[in-house]
């Protein structure tokens with residue numbers, strides 16, 4: 001079967017069961033006209049005051065019809081997922097739930113992985129084999145992150161590739177070829193130090209030209225928190241360890257250790273915190289600001305369109321302020 005996923009899940013388990021995976025967020029945002037998918041959801045009754053990613057995912061599933069079922073992350077991710085799943089169920093699309101546990105412990109995650117493996121028609125031994133097969137690819141993704149940090153890889157190059165790691169671009173071998181080519185070409189470059197080094201925190205920005213806007217404002221992203229997390233650590237000892245190291249399901253408190261460690265190690269001057277309109281994660285901004293000691297600029301986006309003049313001015317003013325320190 002081909003499963004759509006609403007967020008990052010232990011895809012090794014799905015692949016071990018002989019299925020394929022497409023990240024519905026990627027299916028939506030990579031569409032030639034993602035705004036059409038958002039409007040499709042609105043015509044189906046989705047409120048306009050509902051997250052643009054949720055509207056877009058619904059539009060992608062219903063109008064593109066490329067999947068046999070949806071794996072819905074019902075714990076440790078979006079508060080809208082359960083209601084979104086119901087809208088799929090009434091259209092006859094099967095739902096397989098997967099939940100990360102509240103406690104960030106491998107022992108707590110293990111029963112969730114076992115139950116998930118059973119639903120996928122496999123077991124954790126076979127899923128571990130897939131995990132080991134993917135380690136060389138995960139090492140290359142980690143190497144790209146190092147190149148982003150030292151200025152040999154531009155954020156505009158890193159960001160889409162790292163985002164695609166959530167479903168390995170639906171074809172892990174082809175994806176590895178692409179990652180290897182980027183790694184080989186970027187490794188021999190001279191580090192580029194132009195721009196104020198910043199970290200990008202939060203859900204992936206829906207604003208279509210956000211990377212270019214940051215660059216034009218003189219902000220150089222050297223840490224791309226969430227897509228970097230999607231890439232998974234190649235140093236994990238097993239699946240439970242890998243998905244416990246993955247910080248995104250464990251709230252801002254669970255993410256802060258990685259964020260603060262990278263502020264120090266990458267000499268980051270400030271953070272850009274991207275939040276999505278109507279998303280509960282905007283509340284995490286309070287916890288983020290409490291936990292870091294660098295300036296934070298919080299940006300909010302709604303639909304998959306270009307950023308407006310107000311956003312451009314905010315980014316430029318922030319960049320100027322940082323350069324005046």
Ligand code: SF4
Pocket residue numbers: 051052053054077078079080203276278279280281
């Ligand atoms: S941006 Fe927030 S509300 Fe939207 S899908 Fe992501 S977690 Fe859910």
